[in-house]
Amino acid sequence: MLRAVTLDYWNTLFVDSYGAARERRRADCLRTELAAIGFNPPAGAIQEVLRDAFTYFEHVWHHEQRTPACAELIDHMLAVLHVRPPQEVVTRIVTTFEHLLLEIPPDPVPSLHAVVYDLASHYRLGVICDTGYSPGTVLRTLLRRVGILDAFSSLYFSNEGPYSKPHPYVFRTVLEQLEARPTEAAHVGDMQRTDILGAQAAGMWAVHFVGANNRDATVSTADVIVRHFEELPAALGNLRCAGCCAGDRW
Numbered sequence: 001m002l003r004a005v006t007l008d009y010w011n012t013l014f015v016d017s018y019g020a021a022r023e024r025r026r027a028d029c030l031r032t033e034l035a036a037i038g039f040n041p042p043a044g045a046i047q048e049v050l051r052d053a054f055t056y057f058e059h060v061w062h063h064e065q066r067t068p069a070c071a072e073l074i075d076h077m078l079a080v081l082h083v084r085p086p087q088e089v090v091t092r093i094v095t096t097f098e099h100l101l102l103e104i105p106p107d108p109v110p111s112l113h114a115v116v117y118d119l120a121s122h123y124r125l126g127v128i129c130d131t132g133y134s135p136g137t138v139l140r141t142l143l144r145r146v147g148i149l150d151a152f153s154s155l156y157f158s159n160e161g162p163y164s165k166p167h168p169y170v171f172r173t174v175l176e177q178l179e180a181r182p183t184e185a186a187h188v189g190d191m192q193r194t195d196i197l198g199a200q201a202a203g204m205w206a207v208h209f210v211g212a213n214n215r216d217a218t219v220s221t222a223d224v225i226v227r228h229f230e231e232l233p234a235a236l237g238n239l240r241c242a243g244c245c246a247g248d249r250w
Contacts, residue, residue, distance in 0.1 A: 002205070002239055004180035005119055006154075006171070008189030009129035009139060011212040013116075013148075016106035025104070026050060026133075029096045030077070039083045049077045057132065065167040067158040070098045070133045101134040101142070108146050109212060109229045116148045118233050124178045126154035128171065128187065130164045130194060154178050165189075166198025175202070186223075186239055188232065192216035205239050207232070 007013060027046045034041065041049075053073045060068050068076075071094050078084065085093075119125055129139060136157030143149040154177035158164035161173070175185055182203030189195025189206075190213040199206040200221065208222035211229055226235050 002184060002186060002236060003123060004126065004175065004178040004185040005123040005236060006126040006128045006174055006178075006185065006187045006199075006204075008187075008191070008195050008209075009127055010106075011190040012109070012188060012209050013112060013127070014106040014108055014142065015212045018104045018106065022100045022104050023050060025100055026097055029093060033089050033093050034081075034083060034085065037083075037085050037089060039081075039085075041081055041083075045081065049080050052080055053077050061130070061164060065163050065165075067130050067132065067164045069131075069159045070094050070135065073097075073133065097133045098135055098138055101138055105142060105145070111230045113147055115229055115232055116151045119236070120151040122233075123236070124154075124180065125152045126156065126174045126178050127152050128156045128165060128174055128189075129158065131157050131159040135159045165191075165194035166201060168198075168202045171198060171202035171204060175204075186236060188226070190216070192219055192221070196220060196222045207235060207239070 010016065027050060031046050053076055056076050057068055057073060060066060074090060074094050074097065078090070116125070127143075129136070131139065136155065136159055139157060140149060140155065143152070154174045156170060156174050158170070161170065163169045171182075171187065175182060178185065186205035186207050187195060187199035188209050189199070190209050192208070196206045196208055196216075206222040208217070208220045208225045209229065209232070210217045210225055211227050217225065223239065224235050226232055
């Protein structure tokens with residue numbers, strides 16, 4: 001029987017189309033703070049170092065199964081630029097980068113509030129999120145703003161733990177908090193590498209939500225694919241029935 005459901009954050013609960021606007025603000029922040037200490041890099045260097053930080057993030061995320069915190073990314077950028085600002089300047093840059101998401105927030109998926117509370121009436125819910133510049137403290141604030149924070153019994157943000165998805169530790173930690181066995185739980189997410197393969201390696205059911213990001217739809221190994229968030233309760237209900245009929249999955 002399905003007793004618990006975990007949900008990815010990005011492209012599952014929230015859809016973001018404002019990344020470019022935030023990247024411009026990050027560039028402005030970095031340029032302004034460095035100019036104030038007399039450091040003026042060549043034209044294009046700020047944009048280049050931001051791209052380099054993304055490459056660094058991707059490498060660590062894929063090869064170390066963790067997500068670099070914002071402070072680590074800022075340190076990497078400053079090292080690439082060969083500049084060492086005073087600590088108070090670094091702290092201001094980190095704080096600005098971390099909190100930009102609250103100034104330029106993503107959009108919740110359609111029917112987010114209604115669907116989440118529908119699910120919460122049937123299952124224990126958790127969030128499993130790989131973080132970027134914005135840490136769990138900021139992402140919790142967004143959940144609170146849209147009125148769904150108290151629907152979740154467990155919240156795992158990768159900047160607060162030793163690993164990111166698809167490491168089994170992540171899924172098993174949340175399942176322990178939800179008091180559910182892997183065969184009693186399903187994970188919903190948009191990425192084959194992290195969400196689908198990660199959940200399946202942990203022994204969970206995997207639900208591939210492709211309504212916001214369908215890049216992995218053709219290679220999905222999920223138990224079910226959901227194209228609209230509103231379809232999630234029915235899809236999970238079908239898994240619940242399948243679990244009841246089949247007993248333990250393995």
